[in-house]
Amino acid sequence: HRDNISLRITAPIFSAIVRGATGEVFAEEGLIHTMDDFKKHFRLPDPDDETLYEPVRTYVKEREEFAVIFSTRIAFLSAVMSIGFQTFMEAIYLDPELVDAVMTAYVKWSARVLERVCEIGVDVVKSTDDFAFHTGPFISPEAFRRWVVSYHQVAAQSISVPWIAHSDGDILPIVEDMLAMGIKGIHPIDPNCMDIRAFKRQYGHRICILGNVDVNTLAMGTPEATYEEVRDLIRDLAPGYGYIVSSGNSIPDYVVPENMLAFAKAVRDFGAYHS
Structure with missing residues (x-):
């Protein structure tokens, strides 16, 4: 556990x-x-x-x-x-x-x-x-x-x-x-059919938003692409508070391990609110 x-x-x-x-x-x-x-x-x-x-x-x-x-x-x-x-x-x-x-x-x-x-x-x-x-x-x-x-x-x-x-x-x-x-x-504000940035503009003042790193990126992309996607989501959605970065769906067992490490590194590098 x-x-x-x-x-x-x-x-x-x-x-x-x-x-x-x-x-x-x-x-x-x-x-x-x-x-x-x-x-x-x-x-x-x-x-x-x-x-x-x-x-x-x-x-x-x-x-x-x-x-x-x-x-x-x-x-x-x-x-x-x-x-x-x-x-x-x-x-x-x-x-x-x-x-x-x-x-x-x-x-x-x-x-x-x-x-x-x-x-x-x-x-x-x-x-x-x-x-x-x-x-x-x-x-x-x-x-x-x-x-x-x-x-x-x-x-x-x-x-x-x-x-x-x-x-x-x-x-x-x-x-x-x-x-x-x-x-x-x-x-997760499904990345296959919803625009999380538009959703943030419309509802971000009323609700915490969690999402939406694309599982396709995690499974078929590169560590560099994963890192950039996580970085860009945090950059665009964190301002104003009320954002938690996460995957856009359940993380399957076929994701590329190096991509998950890149995900974690981007969160460590960019994923903290500073007072």
Whole structure:
């Protein structure tokens, strides 16, 4: 855990799984298609099971000078994966009772977990409920307010530390609704479809921005290109405060190690606010 950069507890999802070539597990089709499925099969672990929190306590105790970022899915993405993407999108219109039941169950569980980890002493909460494709949100802004904001705001009442929301894709049409949930930071401002500098100009006075060193640079670029990209992001986004440099997506195992070292060197060289 000393080399960990975040700590994660998530509720289980109910889906078929498929394994990638190197052993990764991916969710396939969701299994909760009806209320009968929900009543028969949907069971979440006890959020007050103390064994869940033993790693959190250890990590908080031994963090030294590092901030502890706790990561979880709150409800939306878990519900989408458990019901199935296509089925979920149809069910918000054809079977709202099912969507409400699944979302409510996940929110109730997440709210309790978030309350517990905040009591233990984590410094930041990060939620990883993706909301968008590269072409725009999964659902309309109106549906987003109905099926995401109204539920996630319930869990937000249990968060007593700054909350960062992660979502890949183009979230611009729903940013105002995300802010209404009570978030304090947004990650990663997807470099494949969003302009982080324009985003900073529009929202930088209201929200902390995290991002968005391109994973393609880390995987296929050079150390020099990586160093320059990190340097330029810090140069353009740090003024006025409210910027944390990070990758634009999860760092895969095929990145070039020398590029990660160049990333770290650029952060050391340029990545500090000076009073």
